[in-house]
Structures are given as structure tokens and as C-alpha cells.
Amino acid sequence: MxxxxxxxxxxxxxxxxxxxxxxxxxxxxxxxxxxxxxxxxxxxxxxxxxxxxxxxxxxxxxxxxxxxxxxxxxxxxxxxLPRWSALEREGQLLAADIDIVFVVASLDRPLNLNRIERELVLAWDSGARPVVVLTKADAAPDAEVLAKTVEARAVGVDVVLTSAANGLGVDRVQAHLRPNRTAVLLGPSGAGKSTLVNRLLSEEEAQATAAVRAGDHKGRHTTSSRHLLVIPGGGVLIDTPGLRSVGLTGAEGGVALAFPDIEAIGEGCRFRDCRHVNEPGCAVVAAVASGRLDRDRVASYTKVQGELEESTKEPWAKAAENRQARIVHRAMNKLPKKKR
Ligand SMILES: Nc1nc2c(ncn2[C@@H]2O[C@H](COP(=O)(O)OP(=O)(O)O)[C@@H](O)[C@H]2O)c(=O)[nH]1
Ligand SMILES: [Mg+2]
Ligand SMILES: [Zn+2]
CATH class of the missing domain: 2.40.50.140 (Nucleic acid-binding proteins)
Incomplete structure (x- = not known):
């Protein structure tokens, strides 16, 4: 057939x-x-x-x-057609049938490792494979060091250092796409996503995009809505508008994949529901103390976990909790004011 x-x-x-x-x-x-x-x-x-x-x-x-x-x-x-992957943020579909999620962050501003980690959770949750793309390497004298920092936090993920200005790393991005793969670009506005896309497009296609855009005075390829672009060297790219926030509701599956090392070590905790904060017999805390796990990475993990727990609580449980908080609050207001 x-x-x-x-x-x-x-x-x-x-x-x-x-x-x-x-x-x-x-x-x-x-x-x-x-x-x-x-x-x-x-x-x-x-x-x-x-x-x-x-x-x-x-x-x-x-x-x-x-x-x-x-x-x-x-x-x-x-x-x-049935989807083999879908990138979703808080129930909103951003792209489907993707093989790779490029988590894009630029080096011309302070690195936001937390954001990268959160985007990696979404990326893993999509069913596609994440790759971190650090852009504007030309604008950061310590780009190599920053890349190493990200590598330490993005376990099991390829980190590509790029510059659309001088072409650094563009071939490595292209290598991920070349075997007819589809990738989506995820990252904040201004991270350099569209510039990277333009760099990957052939001159003709980039010019065609510019010509289309000239009519609406945007002048170049901007991202008012997501679209799909065929890369002449092979592969397909989906550009997304920058996300202001990275909500993780519903992305539980991505957490396990984004933090496999912590989850594995956590198997050794004394309590099944250990939060890895100050519980006795916590294997994660022990691993941080011995230098086996990165402290900041564990902090992100517990933060993300806490947030997911909050979002998956039954509405009635949340209401009851709020009610309880209000009662406590009122009771406290009724207490006689402390004398000065
Ligand atoms: N120095 C430098 N600036 C870049 C590079 N790539 C993009 N920029 C600039 O960063 C700004 C945002 O880029 P853009 O591609 O629109 O970001 P997007 O919002 O993620 O699509 C623009 O002013 C670009 O000229 C780069 O490799 N080096
Ligand atoms: Mg853009
Ligand atoms: Zn623990």
C-alpha cells in the first residue's frame, strides 16, 4: 500500500x-x-x-x-488524524504531531533557569523530545559557561548554543530537523525564535514571508498566529507567539520525564509521599547534601510539584481549604490586639 x-x-x-x-x-x-x-x-x-x-x-x-x-x-x-504528540499549555493546544520541542532562551538577558525548566516539563509532557536552544550567543561573553549551567539543569536534553547574527549552532539546529522531523519553538517573546526561523528558511521563502508581511506593515516574519514552515534543508518548524507565563496544569507526566534523576532517587525516600523538604529518611535531601543532586534543580522540582498538587486538588477541597483559611483569619481578627 x-x-x-x-x-x-x-x-x-x-x-x-x-x-x-x-x-x-x-x-x-x-x-x-x-x-x-x-x-x-x-x-x-x-x-x-x-x-x-x-x-x-x-x-x-x-x-x-x-x-x-x-x-x-x-x-x-x-x-x-490521531495525534502522536501535542504541546499544550493550560488546556490550550499550541501544536500537534511534533517530534521536537525547541525550548528557546536568549543570552542577552539574565538566564531564567526556572522558566526553562518549566518549559521542559511542558515539552516532555507533549510526547515530543525537548532540545534547549540558547540564542544570541554573540551578545553574551560568557555564553559557553551559561550553556554549561543549562546543561547541568536540563538532564538528558541536548543544549545548542546559537547565534542568528553569526550563524553559530544553526547547523546543529538544522541537524535535529533534517531527518524530516517537525519541531515547535517554545519560549518567551523576544527570545529570537522568528529570527532563527528566518535564518533556517531559504532566501526565497524568507523573502516571500517578508513580502506577505510588508502589506500589513509588519515588514518581516512575525508571529501573530502559529504557523508551519517547511525548512529547505529538511524538516518542518512551527513558530509560536511568545508565552507570557508557563502554567503547568495537567502536565504531571512531563514532570517525571523532566526530572528523572530526582524521581529515581526519590524512590529511596522512607515515605512514599515524601516532599523532599525536611522529612526524615529523605533520599533526595541526602543526595543534595552529598552533592549528587543540584540544590536549585531540586528546589524547582518541589516547586513544580507543589503547583501541580494545587492545580489537581478537587474544587471542593480547595473551597474547604479557603473556607478554613477565612475562619482562621476571622478568628485572628477577633483576638484582642497585642498591647504595645
Ligand atoms: N544579538 C543578537 N540579536 C538577536 C539574535 N537573534 C535575534 N536577535 C534580536 O532579538 C530580538 C527579538 O527577536 P525575535 O526573533 O523577534 O524574537 P521572538 O519574539 O522570539 O520571535 C530582535 O530584535 C532580533 O534582532 C542574535 O542571534 N543575536
Ligand atoms: Mg516571533
Ligand atoms: Zn524525599
């Missing part, structure tokens, strides 16, 4: 045996495969073997989704 030459034009968009197999399980004969490039309100722009099409969708897909497209009576997303 595969390969089906009719769909060869989709290969640069990430079409491969895996997608073809998924497609074959859900699509009907009158459908054609397409990949979602962008979504606005009730419509989306999809890329088919024949080109770009605006399509209606009853259930909105997200950027990166593979879909079965019906063309009669008008183009419409008939089926969203």
Missing part, C-alpha cells in the same frame, strides 16, 4: 510511513491528506499535495495536525 506516490509532494511537510499508516486507518476514498498550517477562528489553512487550501472545520484542529480533507461541497476537515 505504501509508499503512495500521489502524496510525495507532502514529504517536505513531514509525510512519512507513520503518517501514511495513520491516514490509511481513518480516511475514506474521497478524502485527501493535508497538514494544518494555521488556524483562525472557525477556519484553517491546510497544505495538500496540490497546494494551500482554506478549509472549514467543525472541530478545530491545531497547527501541525494531519487531517483527512473533504473537498465537496467545499473544502472541510473531515477527520483529524
Amino acid at each position: 505504501f509508499p503512495d506516490a500521489r502524496f510525495d509532494a507532502l514529504i517536505p511537510l513531514g509525510w512519512d510511513d507513520r503518517v501514511a499508516a495513520l491516514y490509511a486507518t481513518v480516511a475514506e476514498a474521497h478524502h485527501q491528506p493535508a497538514r494544518v498550517g494555521r488556524v483562525d477562528r472557525d477556519r484553517c489553512t491546510v497544505r495538500t499535495a496540490g497546494g494551500q487550501v482554506r478549509a472549514m472545520a467543525e472541530v478545530l484542529p491545531t497547527t501541525g495536525d494531519w487531517v483527512a480533507l473533504a473537498s465537496e461541497p467545499r473544502p472541510a476537515v473531515a477527520i483529524i
Whole structure:
């Protein structure tokens, strides 16, 4: 059945045996495969073997989704293919069917290791593999040292030092993409995501983007909405607008993957529900004391854990807790004021 030459034009968009197999399980004969490039309100722009099409969708897909497209009576997303990964922040889908999440942070401002760690949790939770991309290495004299610091905190994750200004590390980013992989860029606004994208795009495509944008006075590739870009050297990139905050609600699965070393050592704690703060027999605290675990990394872990516990509490439990807090508060207000 595969390969089906009719769909060869989709290969640069990430079409491969895996997608073809998924497609074959859900699509009907009158459908054609397409990949979602962008979504606005009730419509989306999809890329088919024949080109770009605006399509209606009853259930909105997200950027990166593979879909079965019906063309009669008008183009419409008939089926969203089962996703093998989805990057999600607080229930909001940012990208689907990605293989890599580039966690982007720039070196022209103080490193926010906590934020990187939180983005790594989201990245791991998506089902894709995270890679940290440190940008603007040209703007930091101690870039190498900063990269080492990040490496120590991002266990099991490749850290790539880049500069769009002088081209450093761009080949390493490209190497991650080249075997027809799809990656999404995650990181705060101003981190240099779009500049890196432009660097990876061919001159023609970058110019085409600029020309499209010139009409709306933005002048260059900016990210008003996520979209999907084919990288000439191979692979697909999804640019996202900068996230202001990185909420972790629902990302429990990502925590275990982002902190495998701490979770493994935590197996040795005396108490199953050890919080690794000051419990007796805590293996994590012992590992910090002996230098086996990084103290700041453990602090991030416990912070993230606390936040997830807070977000997964039943609403009634939270209400009861708040009620209790109010009662205590009132009782305290009723206490006679301390004499000075
Ligand atoms: N010095 C330096 N500045 C950069 C580099 N990459 C991006 N910038 C600048 O950083 C700013 C934000 O870049 P942009 O790509 O728009 O960030 P985004 O919001 O993450 O898409 C722009 O003014 C860029 O010119 C780099 O490698 N070196
Ligand atoms: Mg941008
Ligand atoms: Zn413990």
C-alpha cells in the first residue's frame, strides 16, 4: 500500500510511513491528506499535495495536525488524524504531531533557569523530545559557561548554543530537523525564535514571508498566529507567539520525564509521599547534601510539584481549604490586639 506516490509532494511537510499508516486507518476514498498550517477562528489553512487550501472545520484542529480533507461541497476537515504528540499549555493546544520541542532562551538577558525548566516539563509532557536552544550567543561573553549551567539543569536534553547574527549552532539546529522531523519553538517573546526561523528558511521563502508581511506593515516574519514552515534543508518548524507565563496544569507526566534523576532517587525516600523538604529518611535531601543532586534543580522540582498538587486538588477541597483559611483569619481578627 505504501509508499503512495500521489502524496510525495507532502514529504517536505513531514509525510512519512507513520503518517501514511495513520491516514490509511481513518480516511475514506474521497478524502485527501493535508497538514494544518494555521488556524483562525472557525477556519484553517491546510497544505495538500496540490497546494494551500482554506478549509472549514467543525472541530478545530491545531497547527501541525494531519487531517483527512473533504473537498465537496467545499473544502472541510473531515477527520483529524490521531495525534502522536501535542504541546499544550493550560488546556490550550499550541501544536500537534511534533517530534521536537525547541525550548528557546536568549543570552542577552539574565538566564531564567526556572522558566526553562518549566518549559521542559511542558515539552516532555507533549510526547515530543525537548532540545534547549540558547540564542544570541554573540551578545553574551560568557555564553559557553551559561550553556554549561543549562546543561547541568536540563538532564538528558541536548543544549545548542546559537547565534542568528553569526550563524553559530544553526547547523546543529538544522541537524535535529533534517531527518524530516517537525519541531515547535517554545519560549518567551523576544527570545529570537522568528529570527532563527528566518535564518533556517531559504532566501526565497524568507523573502516571500517578508513580502506577505510588508502589506500589513509588519515588514518581516512575525508571529501573530502559529504557523508551519517547511525548512529547505529538511524538516518542518512551527513558530509560536511568545508565552507570557508557563502554567503547568495537567502536565504531571512531563514532570517525571523532566526530572528523572530526582524521581529515581526519590524512590529511596522512607515515605512514599515524601516532599523532599525536611522529612526524615529523605533520599533526595541526602543526595543534595552529598552533592549528587543540584540544590536549585531540586528546589524547582518541589516547586513544580507543589503547583501541580494545587492545580489537581478537587474544587471542593480547595473551597474547604479557603473556607478554613477565612475562619482562621476571622478568628485572628477577633483576638484582642497585642498591647504595645
Ligand atoms: N544579538 C543578537 N540579536 C538577536 C539574535 N537573534 C535575534 N536577535 C534580536 O532579538 C530580538 C527579538 O527577536 P525575535 O526573533 O523577534 O524574537 P521572538 O519574539 O522570539 O520571535 C530582535 O530584535 C532580533 O534582532 C542574535 O542571534 N543575536
Ligand atoms: Mg516571533
Ligand atoms: Zn524525599
